Amino acid sequence: MFDTILIANRGEIACRIIATCRKMGIRTVAVYSDADAHSLHARVADTAVRIGPAPSRESYLNIAHILDAARRAGAQAIHPGYGFLSENAEFAEACTHAGIVFIGPPAAAIRAMGSKAAAKELMRNAGVPLTPGYDGTNQDPEFLQQQADAIGYPVMIKANAGGGGKGMRRVDARDEFAASLASCKREALASFGDDSVLLEKYLVEPxxxxxxxxxxxxxxxxxxxxxxxxxxxxxxxxxxxxxxxxxxxxxxxxxxxxxxxxxxxxxxxxxxxxxxxxxxxxxxxxxxxxxxxxxxxxxxxxxxxxxxxxxxxxxxxxxxxxxxxxxxxxxxxxxxxxxxxxxxxxxxxxxxxxxxxxxxxxxxxxxxxxxxxxxxxxxxxxxxxxxxxxxxxxxxxxxxxxxxxxxxxxxxxxxxxxxxxxxxxxxxxxxxxxxxxxxxxxxxxxxxxxKEEAIPESALLIAAMSVIEPHAVNENSDSSPWAARDGWRMNGVRERAIRLKLGDTAREVAIRYRGEGQFRMRMDERRFEVSYGSRNDNEVQVVIDGKRIGARVIAAGTAYHVFVDGRHYEFGYDDPLNIETQHHAGEGSLLAPMPGRVVALTAEPGQRVQMGASLLVLEAMKMECTIHAPAAGRVESFNFAAGDQVDEGVELLQFIRDDENGKANG
CATH class of the missing domain: 3.30.470.20 (ATP-grasp fold, B domain)
Structure with missing residues (x-):
């Protein structure tokens, strides 16, 4: 049995392997990138070794760095987990050549099943039933189009070296095939270093x-x-x-x-x-x-x-x-x-x-x-x-x-x-x-x-209470009159209106103070008697019209997250004293919806396009996101080139919409 195992992975699977090794009395070595320096798996392992910057190609996919970490830590074996290098035959072979046991199948088995086309041929010879399709070596786009036509739509395009749902496209009609094939090949090349694909008949509702x-x-x-x-x-x-x-x-x-x-x-x-x-x-x-x-x-x-x-x-x-x-x-x-x-x-x-x-x-x-x-x-x-x-x-x-x-x-x-x-x-x-x-x-x-569900009154009332009573009242609270939160006024009754938003829905709660922790609330024409039953940190118990309700409230900036009756509601608070200019992207915004990398410009500067046309493709978190034309118009210019990293919210390109006569404005 092994004394020390290095886990060439991160996150929950790394923690899972560490737990099993601990149960077996085996020491563990975690590896981490700069983005994972304070991660859970790096903390719970016996030893943790840095293997590079955040991008996976420079860390978790870097075979040399991982083997060097294993040698320095004295590991006799490496567990790859899943993802990253777990199905990489070269990594399995490199472990063997370094005298380190790869905890997984032989490189030959990985290689045999790593190519979907080769795997199908093996399964055909083993008598395992196959789906109709094309898994040959000819990757000419026109030839693949002909094969798809012969198979009949819908067809599925799959990356030969793919896995985890990446490099797959369903094509329902002939005129969609070319664009889907190009997108699939880009994703396959970026994810697996191999853009070859195979075609399969798409089975309806399998x-x-x-x-x-x-x-x-x-x-x-x-x-x-x-x-x-x-x-x-x-x-x-x-x-x-x-x-x-x-x-x-x-x-x-x-x-x-x-x-x-x-x-x-x-x-x-x-x-x-x-x-x-x-x-x-x-x-x-x-x-x-x-x-x-x-x-x-x-x-x-x-x-x-x-x-x-x-x-x-x-x-x-x-x-x-x-x-x-x-x-x-x-x-x-x-x-x-x-x-x-x-x-x-x-x-x-x-x-x-x-x-x-x-x-x-x-x-x-x-x-x-x-x-x-x-x-x-x-x-x-x-x-x-x-x-x-x-x-x-x-x-x-x-x-x-x-x-x-x-x-x-x-x-x-x-x-x-x-x-x-x-x-x-x-x-x-x-x-x-x-x-x-x-x-x-x-x-x-x-x-x-x-589907959006109706917002329960209890959640709104609890959120409104949390706005006006953000801190628990306990025996250690400041007892001076300046700390009192009972709404007392010298000449009159204190009433306050709280405006809350959940998505596009806005509601107003009118609150009248009736003493420490006691309120009379009104929404629309309904009135409620509300009080705190108890409060401890984020845990609250409120009494609404005599009914005790338990909840948890988390304040995050101007948002109040209410967990009640097994549901989560995020209310935004419209603070009238918070004067801050809001910048909202208008309809058809061409802003990056997430941080990512530009993988392709699918239109040309100066090109006129119709509404819905593909303009640019982003990749983030193993997913491609296509930016479409918000209307008919002209692409003026791109602000980024293929390969550039972009932040969320940046403007990706300049686009001029057509006027009512079908001509580009400007």
Whole structure:
């Protein structure tokens, strides 16, 4: 067994591996970039070593820097986690040449499955069912267009070396193919250094089901149930569950057999995942094999009671698998939700900022939270914006769904936009609860998932109280009359109007003071008697018309975040004494929606374009964002070139709209 293991990763997976190593009595070495110098994974490891600047190519993707860190720390093995170098055959080989054990599959297996086209040929020879498509070497755009026409639309373009939802485009019509192909190739080259693609027939409403496989160096390969990962956005998984619900016993058996056949075809060692698309008729088709531990591995651990990271370490040390196929059993149902810093209402745009408040549900045998983020950490544009993984387990799927809803209602985040409320709605949506699972579920339920709900009066009243009573009143408070907050006036009654905004909705609360902590409030024509039941830090209990309500209030600048009844409301306070000029981008603004890198200018200076035409493409947090023309008009000039880094809110280009006669103004 190893004395010291270096984790060539960051965030929650690094923390997860460190926890397993500690349980096994193995010392750990964390690596960190300049952006991660104070991160949780660097703090909890036994040793932490800097490997470079924030950009991943100069740190987490720099093989030489990571191997040098391992040598300096005396590590005998490296665990790559997932992402970054985890499926890099050159890295696996470099570890071997350096005399360091790579905790993962052999480089040959990574290379065999790293090319989707080569993997399909291997699977074809192994008798694993495939999706119709083209996976040849001819990458001429006109030839690929012809192949797509022959396959029939919709088709899916996939990066040959892709993974994690990057380098994938669905094309519904012939005239969309060329632009989608160019975009896919750009993203593939930037993410994987290889712009080759393959084409597949796009299956309408398929389920995405994957099989967890494990192999050792003694020739043993087993499968550990399957997971349903159908709930996705932009081909990236959002919700995963195990076992996959509503499959026949025969289909489960055939999926397991196909997964093991795929692993045996490449002499697979360590943890891996074989992914399939399951059609409406119960047929299934090989999609790809991920030659690493998956983000969603905790749901498999929850239903099997196993620690897959420990298995990886033991197999890398030469031990045989601890179980045979017959001994591998499952119990109950597990669901995982990925909590991201993003804005679901605006096409899941990443949110960047500092975590002001973070409160997760309490861990138990039924609830698990994997995270590498703590309060005051920053979500930066350099890495994936995942904050945490929330995993729940229970005896049945129905009970697990209820437990997930409860846990999401207990999850509180302030400082960055996040998808917690979106996830709560997702797992309570009709499609999810009634098992209408497929990769278009989010699109189908989109209206419900982003629908605005009425603002409860209790949340507004609590926010208004927090504006006028920002500090707790306790026995240690200043007892001088100048510190009194009872609204006393020499000649009359003190009344104050508080104007609060939630999104585009503004409400006014009129407050009349009635003594310390006692108020009479009015909204529209309704009146309320309100008082503090108790207050301790951010925890408040208020009594509204005799009903006691518990809540948590976090003040952040002029915003008041109210967590009440399992919901989160962010109220902006219109302070009449705060005279500050607001600069709002008008309709059709051409400002950068996020920090990022300009990857392509898709129009020319002086070019006339129609409304909606693509003008410029930004990349941030592994995602491309296209800037479109807000109206018909002329591109005057670009303020940046391809390759430039831009800050959020900067003006990207000069654009002149057409006047009513169809001529460019100016």
């Amino acid at each position: 389920r995405h089901v994957e099989v967890q496989v494990f192999g050792d160096t003694h020739g043993n390969v087993i499968s550990l149930s399957e997971r349903d990962c159908s709930v996705q956005r932009r081909h990236q998984k959002v919700i995963e569950e195990a076992p996959a619900p509503n499959l026949s016993d025969d289909l489960r058996r055939r999926l397991g057999e196909a997964g093991r056949s795929a692993a045996k075809a490449v002499d697979y060692v360590s943890a891996g995942t074989v992914e399939f698309l399951v059609d409406r008729d119960g047929g299934f088709h090989f999609m790809e094999m991920n030659t690493r531990l998956q983000v969603e591995h905790p749901v498999t651990e929850m239903i099997t009671g196993l620690d897959l990271v420990e298995w990886q370490i033991r197999v890398a040390a030469g031990e045989p698998l601890p179980l045979t196929q017959k001994q591998a059993t499952t119990r109950g149902h597990a669901i995982e939700a990925r909590i991201y810093a993003e804005d679901p209402a605006h096409d899941f745009r990443p949110s960047i900022g500092r975590i002001i408040h973070l409160r997760a549900p309490m861990a138990s045998e039924n609830v698990r939270v994997d995270t590498g983020i703590k309060k005051r950490d920053a979500i930066t544009p350099f890495y994936d914006p995942m904050i945490a993984k929330l995993i729940v387990w229970d005896e049945s799927r129905e009970m697990a769904v209820r437990r997930m809803v409860q846990s999401l209602e207990e999850f509180e985040i302030v400082g960055v936009g996040n998808n917690v409320e979106f996830l709560r709605r997702l797992v309570t949506s009709r499609s999810f609860t009634e098992l209408h699972l497929d990769t278009s579920l989010i699109e189908r339920e989109h209206e419900w998932l982003v």
